[in-house]
Amino acid sequence: MQSYVFQFGPILIRSEELIHGAWLTIWFASVSMILGLAIGILGAVARSFGPRWLSRIVAAYVELIRNTPLLIQLYFVFFTLPFLGLKLSSSAAAILALSIHLGAYATEIMRAGIQSIPSGQIEAAKSLGLKPYKIIRHIVLLQALRAIYPALCGQFILQLLGTSIISAIAAEELTAIANNMVMQTFRSFEVYIVVAIIYFVLVQGFILLFQGFSRFFFRWKT
Amino acid sequence: MNLREFGFGEFSFLLLSARWTILLSLIAFAGGGILGILVGSLRISASKPLRMIAAGYIRFFQSTPILIQLFMAYYGTAFIGLSPDPWTAAAITFSLNSAAFFGDIVRGSIEAIPSGQWEAAKALSLRFVPTLRLVIFPQALKLMLPPTVGFMVQIVKTTSVASLIGLTELARTATMINTVTFEPMLVFGTVALIYFALCWPLSLLAKRLERRLEVEGRGRAALA
Numbered sequence: 001m002q003s004y005v006f007q008f009g010p011i012l013i014r015s016e017e018l019i020h021g022a023w024l025t026i027w028f029a030s031v032s033m034i035l036g037l038a039i040g041i042l043g044a045v046a047r048s049f050g051p052r053w054l055s056r057i058v059a060a061y062v063e064l065i066r067n068t069p070l071l072i073q074l075y076f077v078f079f080t081l082p083f084l085g086l087k088l089s090s091s092a093a094a095i096l097a098l099s100i101h102l103g104a105y106a107t108e109i110m111r112a113g114i115q116s117i118p119s120g121q122i123e124a125a126k127s128l129g130l131k132p133y134k135i136i137r138h139i140v141l142l143q144a145l146r147a148i149y150p151a152l153c154g155q156f157i158l159q160l161l162g163t164s165i166i167s168a169i170a171a172e173e174l175t176a177i178a179n180n181m182v183m184q185t186f187r188s189f190e191v192y193i194v195v196a197i198i199y200f201v202l203v204q205g206f207i208l209l210f211q212g213f214s215r216f217f218f219r220w221k222t
Numbered sequence: 223m224n225l226r227e228f229g230f231g232e233f234s235f236l237l238l239s240a241r242w243t244i245l246l247s248l249i250a251f252a253g254g255g256i257l258g259i260l261v262g263s264l265r266i267s268a269s270k271p272l273r274m275i276a277a278g279y280i281r282f283f284q285s286t287p288i289l290i291q292l293f294m295a296y297y298g299t300a301f302i303g304l305s306p307d308p309w310t311a312a313a314i315t316f317s318l319n320s321a322a323f324f325g326d327i328v329r330g331s332i333e334a335i336p337s338g339q340w341e342a343a344k345a346l347s348l349r350f351v352p353t354l355r356l357v358i359f360p361q362a363l364k365l366m367l368p369p370t371v372g373f374m375v376q377i378v379k380t381t382s383v384a385s386l387i388g389l390t391e392l393a394r395t396a397t398m399i400n401t402v403t404f405e406p407m408l409v410f411g412t413v414a415l416i417y418f419a420l421c422w423p424l425s426l427l428a429k430r431l432e433r434r435l436e437v438e439g440r441g442r443a444a445l446a
Contacts, residue, residue: 075396
């Protein structure tokens with residue numbers, strides 16, 4: 001067997017493309033995280049405090065999304081919307097699908113956060129004469145945020161990895177750029193190992209960032 | 223401009239292709255389960271290098287996208303002269319990948335077993351593997367069950383990614399049928415429902431098992 005010579009040169013001279021891809025991956029994950037969190041807040045409030053019919057609709061949305069693959073959700077959005085007269089670029093379709101996907105998980109996480117605050121605390125704050133907005137800010141929001149923080153961080157990491165799937169509808173991000181690079185250089189192993197390392201560094205970097213953030217913001221004792 | 227209507231034939235073709243999704247899920251589950259027990263056991267072994275290898279393994283598979291892992295197995299193995307077919311690449315990737323997640327589940331469940339059990343086994347002069355097999359695993363199995371069933375849902379959903387290396391399972395059949403019928407809402411709606419029918423019962427079961435374990439734990443805490 002002919003021995004294989006590793007050639008990272010053709011990849012390294014294209015490192016600018018890879019860095020650009022990494023940025024796009026972070027961008028897709030972040031934007032869809034923000035939109036998904038917005039969906040999650042609305043969903044969790046509707047699920048916890050809304051009328052019964054609304055709560056049921058939200059529950060159905062959550063179950064449907066959580067029990068189907070992201071890839072199928074992506075295809076559904078990408079191929080169906082043009083039929084309804086909405087022509088979306090593949091990036092816009094990807095953002096939409098990723099946000100809807102994350103929204104379901106965020107709804108569940110935030111609902112757990114709302115449930116985690118004992119009602120006695122709100123009653124105690126009321127009896128101390130705290131105004132409603134202060135109760136929400138100091139008693140409910142901060143504590144709920146701390147309770148759900150680890151789950152949200154985990155979800156962001158999953159979202160970061162999940163964005164690689166949007167290369168399937170030709171949205172440009174790290175995996176799509178890697179695939180292009182393989183076609184140009186025919187160095188599939190080298191390209192994918194470098195890209196795997198980039199994802200790995202991104203994930204570990206965000207984990208460190210989130211840990212530092214929580215150490216700074218959630219210092220009080222329970 | 224559709225070449226075909228989405229009729230009963232197309233529907234049953236989709237439904238039948240679900241068997242390849244199920245088969246791939248079962249392979250990932252079996253392969254990942256066996257490897258996962260190994261990874262999880264190494265993760266808590268007495269030897270530090272072994273623990274670190276297992277930790278690194280878990281961290282690598284959990285910090286990189288499964289799609290990249292799949293591409294590495296399918297396209298990237300050419301450098302050692304391999305060109306696996308999609309099934310081999312997918313079976314290996316999904317088994318290795320789920321082994322990392324199962325390894326974590328195994329480790330977590332084993333660590334939840336009180337250390338008195340280990341000490342008692344040691345007092346009976348059992349060695350590491352017999353202790354695991356005879357004392358720890360039978361107790362940890364109960365704790366492993368809910369997250370394992372929950373992870374099965376994850377496996378079924380993730381197998382859809384195998385369509386991107388050309389493995390003709392549910393998701394790929396859907397894109398193929400969509401190309402000829404041009405009925406995306408019908409095709410992908412149907413496929414979503416098929417996945418849902420596969421995953422939802424498992425999700426419900428996982429939730430139920432979890433609740434039962436919680437209630438049991440509370441009962442034990444009340445008695446203690």
